[in-house]
Amino acid sequence: MKAETQRKRLERCQKDIDAHPEKATAHYNLGLALTISGRVKQAEETYLKAVELDPSLVKAWVNLGGVRMLHWDFQGCLEANQEAARLQDDLVIAHFNMGQAYLYLNDPENLIRCNKRVLEIERDHPAAHYYAAVGYLATSDLGATERHLGRAIELGHSPTHDFFKAMEKAHTKKFHQQSKTLIEITGEKTPDSNHKEE
Structure with a gap:
């Protein structure tokens, strides 16, 4: 035919x-x-x-x-x-298409919400894991980003080079923020060093 x-x-x-x-x-x-x-x-x-x-x-x-x-x-x-x-x-x-619309409307919270709904229905949806990771990266939740990205890759989804660059930048930013809270130990007296044991 x-x-x-x-x-x-x-x-x-x-x-x-x-x-x-x-x-x-x-x-x-x-x-x-x-x-x-x-x-x-x-x-x-x-x-x-x-x-x-x-x-x-x-x-x-x-x-x-x-x-x-x-x-x-x-x-x-x-x-x-x-x-x-x-x-x-x-x-x-x-739900996936709504997530894509939210991606282009620059609304990461709703991007995450829509892809979470996709994953409730079909837990091994590679693209939903990836776009959930994109949303979590935009909201600076690196733990959730890595979880969803890892699962997306396991399921065969190939993240873009730009995504990896953005993730590297987010990790660098997080590292610099954490390093600001570190305290250097010096030979100076600390407030409780004047306290004598009885």
């Missing part, structure tokens, strides 16, 4: 919408075909129509968030995936 070309798929999906304009899944399928074709703005409009027709169509909310992420609409991505998670709270991809 010959594989369907992308053009033929788009035509078939459009015909389905023409025949059944009220069918949410027809709009969803066209949105998917448009996404694969790289036409993300058109895909966004099509997914919006799908969720307008059927607000319970979880996959359409997830994909709506995905195409919004592709054109850097992080708040829109977050809102669409929040709706997907509201409809199906155990959906890993919705």
Whole structure:
């Protein structure tokens, strides 16, 4: 059987919408075909129509968030995936995508929260461990950073060079902060050295 070309798929999906304009899944399928074709703005409009027709169509909310992420609409991505998670709270991809949106919105606490939720559902999710580590590094929790990073690496995730540089910088900063609290021992008298034993 010959594989369907992308053009033929788009035509078939459009015909389905023409025949059944009220069918949410027809709009969803066209949105998917448009996404694969790289036409993300058109895909966004099509997914919006799908969720307008059927607000319970979880996959359409997830994909709506995905195409919004592709054109850097992080708040829109977050809102669409929040709706997907509201409809199906155990959906890993919705929580993971929310975490990605929070990453770009520079919100490490919510990045951590979303990836912790992913790990509650799927404890060996390599990317969730890595992005939890990213969040913990941003909040200066080096112990949690190292735990999650180690697990991510064990599971096959490859951290970026920039992450290792940031981690090294955080360790250096922590070392310098700790060294400020150290007290040098000198030959000088201490306050209790004048105390005589009876």
